[in-house]
Amino acid sequence: MDDKVFLTKEGFEKIKNELVGLQNKKRPNVVERLSLARVQGDLSENNEYASAKEELAFIDSRIEELEDVVKRVCV
Numbered sequence: 001m002d003d004k005v006f007l008t009k010e011g012f013e014k015i016k017n018e019l020v021g022l023q024n025k026k027r028p029n030v031v032e033r034l035s036l037a038r039v040q041g042d043l044s045e046n047n048e049y050a051s052a053k054e055e056l057a058f059i060d061s062r063i064e065e066l067e068d069v070v071k072r073v074c075v
Contacts, residue, residue: 005072012075019066022059029055 007015019039030052 003072005069006074009015009075010068012073015066015069015073019063019070022063022066027059027063028054030059 034049034052034056037046037052040048042048064073
Protein backbone atom coordinates (compact mmCIF):
# COMPACT_ATOMS: atom_id res chain seq x y z
CA MET A 1 0.00 0.00 0.00
CA ASP A 2 1.25 3.44 -0.92
CA ASP A 3 -1.50 5.24 0.98
CA LYS A 4 -0.25 7.78 3.48
CA VAL A 5 -1.34 7.52 7.10
CA PHE A 6 -1.94 10.82 8.83
CA LEU A 7 -1.28 10.90 12.56
CA THR A 8 -0.63 13.46 15.21
CA LYS A 9 2.83 13.51 16.73
CA GLU A 10 1.36 11.91 19.86
CA GLY A 11 -0.37 9.20 17.83
CA PHE A 12 2.85 8.43 15.99
CA GLU A 13 4.77 8.20 19.27
CA LYS A 14 2.12 5.85 20.66
CA ILE A 15 2.46 3.54 17.66
CA LYS A 16 6.26 3.62 17.81
CA ASN A 17 6.19 2.83 21.53
CA GLU A 18 3.83 -0.10 20.98
CA LEU A 19 6.07 -1.42 18.20
CA VAL A 20 9.23 -1.16 20.29
CA GLY A 21 7.50 -2.81 23.25
CA LEU A 22 6.32 -5.70 21.12
CA GLN A 23 9.70 -6.18 19.48
CA ASN A 24 11.89 -5.79 22.55
CA LYS A 25 9.77 -7.13 25.41
CA LYS A 26 6.62 -9.00 24.53
CA ARG A 27 7.91 -11.04 21.58
CA PRO A 28 11.10 -12.25 23.33
CA ASN A 29 9.03 -13.26 26.37
CA VAL A 30 6.62 -15.28 24.24
CA VAL A 31 9.48 -16.89 22.31
CA GLU A 32 10.94 -17.96 25.65
CA ARG A 33 7.54 -19.35 26.75
CA LEU A 34 7.29 -21.24 23.48
CA SER A 35 10.78 -22.66 23.93
CA LEU A 36 10.05 -23.79 27.49
CA ALA A 37 6.73 -25.33 26.45
CA ARG A 38 8.44 -27.17 23.60
CA VAL A 39 10.68 -29.10 25.99
CA GLN A 40 7.69 -30.32 28.02
CA GLY A 41 7.03 -33.16 25.63
CA ASP A 42 4.08 -34.05 23.41
CA LEU A 43 3.21 -30.84 21.55
CA SER A 44 -0.17 -32.10 20.38
CA GLU A 45 -1.48 -32.10 23.95
CA ASN A 46 0.53 -29.18 25.30
CA ASN A 47 -1.83 -26.25 25.94
CA GLU A 48 0.99 -23.90 26.93
CA TYR A 49 2.75 -24.57 23.62
CA ALA A 50 -0.44 -23.96 21.63
CA SER A 51 -1.19 -20.78 23.56
CA ALA A 52 2.32 -19.39 23.14
CA LYS A 53 2.35 -20.27 19.45
CA GLU A 54 -0.97 -18.50 18.93
CA GLU A 55 0.19 -15.44 20.87
CA LEU A 56 3.43 -15.29 18.89
CA ALA A 57 1.49 -15.37 15.62
CA PHE A 58 -0.68 -12.49 16.85
CA ILE A 59 2.34 -10.46 17.97
CA ASP A 60 4.17 -11.04 14.68
CA SER A 61 1.10 -9.94 12.76
CA ARG A 62 0.74 -6.81 14.90
CA ILE A 63 4.44 -5.97 14.48
CA GLU A 64 4.09 -6.28 10.71
CA GLU A 65 1.01 -4.05 10.75
CA LEU A 66 2.70 -1.38 12.88
CA GLU A 67 5.87 -1.42 10.76
CA ASP A 68 3.71 -0.81 7.70
CA VAL A 69 1.96 2.13 9.38
CA VAL A 70 5.28 3.64 10.48
CA LYS A 71 6.59 3.46 6.89
CA ARG A 72 3.53 5.29 5.55
CA VAL A 73 2.93 7.86 8.29
CA CYS A 74 2.67 11.59 7.79
CA VAL A 75 2.93 13.55 11.03
